[in-house]
Amino acid sequence: MKLSRRTFVQMAAFGAAGMALAACAPKATPAPAEAAPEAAKPAEQPAAPAAKEKVLLKYHIFWNQPQACEPAFRATEEWQAIEAQGYEIEFGTGRGGDAGRTAVAAGTPPDVGDLGPHFDFILGGKMMDLGPYVEASEVVKPEKFFEGNWTNAHAQWQGVQYGVPAHECYVRRGLNMNSRLIGEAGLDINNPPQTLTELFDWHVKLTEFDSAGNLVRFGIDPYDAVGDAICDTDGWFLKEVFDITNAFDPATGTFALNDEKFVEAVDTMAEFIRHMGADNLQGMRSVEGQGTWGGSYNAEVQAMIFEGYWHPGETVKEKPEVAQYNVATWIPMPDYRAGDKIQGFNGHATGLFLEGEHAKEAFPVIEMLQSKAICDIIFDTIGWLPAFQEYIDGVDASKFPGLQFYLDSAKSCTHAYGDNIIPIRSFISTKGYQYEEQVYRDAMTAKEAMDAWQKDVETEWEESGWKDKWGQA
Numbered sequence: 001m002k003l004s005r006r007t008f009v010q011m012a013a014f015g016a017a018g019m020a021l022a023a024c025a026p027k028a029t030p031a032p033a034e035a036a037p038e039a040a041k042p043a044e045q046p047a048a049p050a051a052k053e054k055v056l057l058k059y060h061i062f063w064n065q066p067q068a069c070e071p072a073f074r075a076t077e078e079w080q081a082i083e084a085q086g087y088e089i090e091f092g093t094g095r096g097g098d099a100g101r102t103a104v105a106a107g108t109p110p111d112v113g114d115l116g117p118h119f120d121f122i123l124g125g126k127m128m129d130l131g132p133y134v135e136a137s138e139v140v141k142p143e144k145f146f147e148g149n150w151t152n153a154h155a156q157w158q159g160v161q162y163g164v165p166a167h168e169c170y171v172r173r174g175l176n177m178n179s180r181l182i183g184e185a186g187l188d189i190n191n192p193p194q195t196l197t198e199l200f201d202w203h204v205k206l207t208e209f210d211s212a213g214n215l216v217r218f219g220i221d222p223y224d225a226v227g228d229a230i231c232d233t234d235g236w237f238l239k240e241v242f243d244i245t246n247a248f249d250p251a252t253g254t255f256a257l258n259d260e261k262f263v264e265a266v267d268t269m270a271e272f273i274r275h276m277g278a279d280n281l282q283g284m285r286s287v288e289g290q291g292t293w294g295g296s297y298n299a300e301v302q303a304m305i306f307e308g309y310w311h312p313g314e315t316v317k318e319k320p321e322v323a324q325y326n327v328a329t330w331i332p333m334p335d336y337r338a339g340d341k342i343q344g345f346n347g348h349a350t351g352l353f354l355e356g357e358h359a360k361e362a363f364p365v366i367e368m369l370q371s372k373a374i375c376d377i378i379f380d381t382i383g384w385l386p387a388f389q390e391y392i393d394g395v396d397a398s399k400f401p402g403l404q405f406y407l408d409s410a411k412s413c414t415h416a417y418g419d420n421i422i423p424i425r426s427f428i429s430t431k432g433y434q435y436e437e438q439v440y441r442d443a444m445t446a447k448e449a450m451d452a453w454q455k456d457v458e459t460e461w462e463e464s465g466w467k468d469k470w471g472q473a
Contacts, residue, residue, distance in 0.1 A: 055086055057087050057088065058090045059090060059111065059112050060110035060112075061092070061114050062095055063094070065381075065384075066381075067093040069377050073374065076368075078368045078371045082364050082365065087361070100115030103115075104355075107355045111361070111365075112353070114351070118162075118351065122163075127352065129160050130164065130352065130363070131161050133352075134164075140164055140366065144370075146345050147345070147418075148417070149165040150165065151418065152419035152421075154347075164349055164369075165349050165350075165388070166349065166366065167348055167384060168347060169348050172226055172229075172344035173331050174306070175328065177327045178304070178325045179325045179326075181300060181325075182202075185206050194339070195335050196268055199220065199304075205219070206218065209280075214283070218303070219304055220305065221272070221276075222269040230433065231420045232425060235420070239262075240342055240415075241334070241342065243261075243340075244256075244265070246259060248420065257453045258451045270446070294315065294318070297322070298315065298318055308406075309406035313383010315400075316399070317381075324401060325401075330409070339414075341414045341415070343409050343413035347387060350365075372394075424457070
């Protein structure tokens with residue numbers, strides 16, 4: 001019979017208690033007429049074995065928000081079931097950035113988790129092939145996830161599964177609007193803008209300046225939050241909105257970043273910032289609490305924002321008095337795409353680090369992250385959702401104003417976009433941001449900027465060696 005660790009400890013404790021009781025029993029007195037025979041020495045009892053030290057499983061992530069979830073995580077049956085097998089889970093948050101990259105480069109990564117640049121680690125040969133684990137798992141199966149999430153760059157590369165969607169990885173596209181501010185501007189929240197032309201009209205009506213010409217409030221910053229996503233975990237916003245299909249041709253390994261649609265896209269978005277004034281916007285952003293990714297929306301100096309599904313929940317947690325006015329709808333399209341409804345399936349994945357000391361034993365943590373108990377804690381505490389379809393089907397959207405749109409949109413979108421699996425993603429993004437700014441500051445025309453972007457990316461593609469590697473792949 002195999003004894004579990006728990007059973008073994010219980011038996012050891014029972015044995016020790018029995019010995020203690022025996023020591024308290026009265027001893028027999030030998031007869032006085034005869035000398036008592038020398039008592040035989042009892043066989044020496046072996047000392048009770050020391051409890052075996054638990055194996056430390058290092059589970060680290062780059063976000064800070066889930067730190068608030070830790071006590072509830074540890075109280076779940078799923079977490080305790082892993083630790084009952086002789087493990088202790090070390091939950092580390094805020095472990096991304098330079099610290100995460102340094103740990104991976106030094107060969108001292110965690111066993112399991114998500115440190116942020118997951119795709120870079122995959123390309124660097126730092127992540128474990130999860131194929132055998134997925135094949136043996138009853139929980140983690142491709143068909144249980146949204147396809148775009150299962151195959152995104154942080155999860156899959158050249159047909160090998162290096163990550164499983166987890167923590168935060170549901171749909172990425174929506175226009176969130178403050179109904180109070182929109183009503184005060186004389187606009188109808190029930191008839192939101194469907195095209196970028198209409199959105200610009202709303203933007204103008206919602207943007208206010210003081211007597212000195214300083215920006216007081218604005219409609220929307222098109223490059224805030226997911227609007228600034230270029231070839232990253234949140235997709236490629238302009239490429240999707242303008243339906244640019246030839247940005248990168250995986251068959252030939254070539255780029256078309258100076259396509260006329262890209263030129264139109266950056267010029268269109270620049271108009272929103274030109275109306276406010278680039279320095280005006282930068283000055284407003286510099287005020288504490290009025291930054292990007294929801295800060296200015298929470299402060300009610302920005303009336304609309306391009307965000308993913310997480311916006312409704314995070315806003316409730318961060319600024320409930322503003323969240324009550326949140327309404328979400330489809331991303332407005334260029335005039336030639338009026339009526340199209342787009343959604344992005346992308347997001348983060350969790351994997352096993354090849355050089356993690358106990359990485360081979362840590363896949364149960366990835367399975368645990370798909371459980372209802374863990375997903376409930378993350379959703380209730382932060383407002384994040386997984387890409388696990390079974391869980392999404394049971395979500396109560398009434399908790400967070402605006403969330404119902406996102407739940408419906410996954411099934412009712414007319415165009416679904418996935419990831420952009422390109423090895424030099426970080427370079428493309430960095431250069432893209434720089435050239436976008438050159439355009440809205442009128443330092444370059446949109447055509448000049450896109451031509452320069454194309455040239456820079458082609459040079460990096462060649463000098464990095466990927467141009468030759470791609471041909472051989």
